[in-house]
Amino acid sequence: MTPAELDAVARTVRRECGLVLTPDKAYLVDSRLMPVARRWAKPSVEALARELMAPDPPRDLVREVVEAMVTNETFFFRDRKPFDQLKAFVLPRLLAARADRRVIRIWCAACSSGQEPYSIAMICKETPQLANWKVEIVGTDISTEILRQAEAGSYSQFEVQRGLPIQLLVKHFEQQGDRWQLDASIRSMVSFRQFNLLDPPDRLGTFDVVFCRNVLIYFDLPTKSGILGRIASVMAPDGVLYLGGAETVLGVSDRFQPVRTQQGVYELATPDARQGPVRMAAG
Amino acid sequence: MKSCLVVDDSRVVRVVARRILEELRFEVVEAEDGREALERCREHMPDAILLDWNMPVMNGIEFLRTLRAAEGGAAPVVVFCTTERDLKHIREALAAGANEYIMKPFDSDIIADKFGQTGLI
Structure with missing residues (x-):
């Protein structure tokens, strides 16, 4: 993934939900967005990212990208x-x-x-x-x-x-x-x-x-x-x-x-x- | 340093459990069935017991009932660690005096979590 593609993902996520995708989390982008790319019939995560650079990407696509990038880690009585x-x-x-x-x-x-x-x-x-x-x-x-x-x-x-x-x-x-x-x-x-x-x-x-x-x-x-x-x-x-x-x-x-x-x-x-x-x- | 008796007929499980428990700073003693576990308890009552259910000679639940009836046997925190994962077994274990219950497979997070809940760490 090129820096520009990574940046497109980071900017989308930040604009939509405030989440800051720090460079050390870049490794997550590929694995998290792979299923989204597949659902949208994109040949790759890179192609998906390029779609986000378009002037008006589909809202559903944006939503799925954001949902895929947020962390869902939780458990019962966390930290007790x-x-x-x-x-x-x-x-x-x-x-x-x-x-x-x-x-x-x-x-x-x-x-x-x-x-x-x-x-x-x-x-x-x-x-x-x-x-x-x-x-x-x-x-x-x-x-x-x-x-x-x-x-x-x-x-x-x-x-x-x-x-x-x-x-x-x-x-x-x-x-x-x-x-x-x-x-x-x-x-x-x-x-x-x-x-x-x-x-x-x-x-x-x-x-x-x-x-x-x-x-x-x-x-x-x-x-x-x-x-x-x-x-x-x-x-x-x-x-x-x-x-x-x-x-x-x-x-x-x-x-x-x-x-x-x-x-x-x-x-x-x-x-x-x-x-x-x-x-x-x-x- | 607190002590933990690991009771399991599988040597592999005992080795894995020992490694995890030693990292949690427990002194580990092993037994490969319920009868041997009772002997270890007679020599020295541990603070914690990590207990398998299905073992030859004396199984986990028989061991637990005997332990809880024995002198000083109310003290150790007993955590079952078994492939038995249905509610019936869990209820039976709790009724016999188990403090916690781990359904295998387990890892260090689960052991640390359960030992934390019972106040061992």
Whole structure:
């Protein structure tokens, strides 16, 4: 692939979803775009890339290229600690703060094949105090294909052995051949919607908890701060944001501040929380 | 350093498991069936046991039941590691006192993950 062809792919992906394709990821382009080239009857990935250089490439082609280039790496209870914090710190706080309305809304941004929202759903299900509450978990991703997989809630043996405690597998999954099917009571707690993090998220509603983990690492600084600003705009004043272990708001956005004693958890920065429009999470 | 007893009748599996566990800083002891595993436990109760199901002489589930009834046998974290991958076997293992369950094939990520979940690492 020539530098010009590689550049065409990188520019398309960046324009469409903000993802920065660094030169060290160039090796991914070939393997990820091969199936797309085949579907579009192109003789090679290079030919596909040249199609992207045309003034107005087909929208479906652009979408498939973007979907192929985003990373879908995820697993159940990834890094474990954020979920322990959710159970021990965030949920008790919300149980007290939302006692009158009994509604909690949680957003998993860039949820990929659904393991993160489903992990959260399992935690909420295992929290007896939430029994009569409405817990709405919204999983979004740019890729409609991966959302289809998420919605199906069917996982391979490999996937259910990454992060998922065996007791939860036994409790919430049914075996179907060599696949594991998550049961309807957990799946019904999560709704999936296609969403591009570059777009305004208003239509998703307001959230008490936002998980946006291991996503910002793929973006440049202005894109990161734009995303954080948009997330802040749909958070309840006392809501919390989770970022991945290698991510921070420091030097990226002044809309958030770290929650003391809770590593990786952020809340709206105090001036914003005071001056910004007061919004309660509403379905 | 924590200790882990690897119980499997396949020498290849024991070698692979040993390599992974030593990288995770476990002191590894091996046994090739349930009866030998019980002897190892009598000599020294390990912190963890990685346990195959189907073995000659005494299989994994019989070993586990005997272990859990024995003095000091409640302590070790027992992680099954077997080609038995249906819910019936998994439930039976948990009822007998297994802490975690790995469906073969396994790799170092799965072992690290399961050992992490049970608080061993």
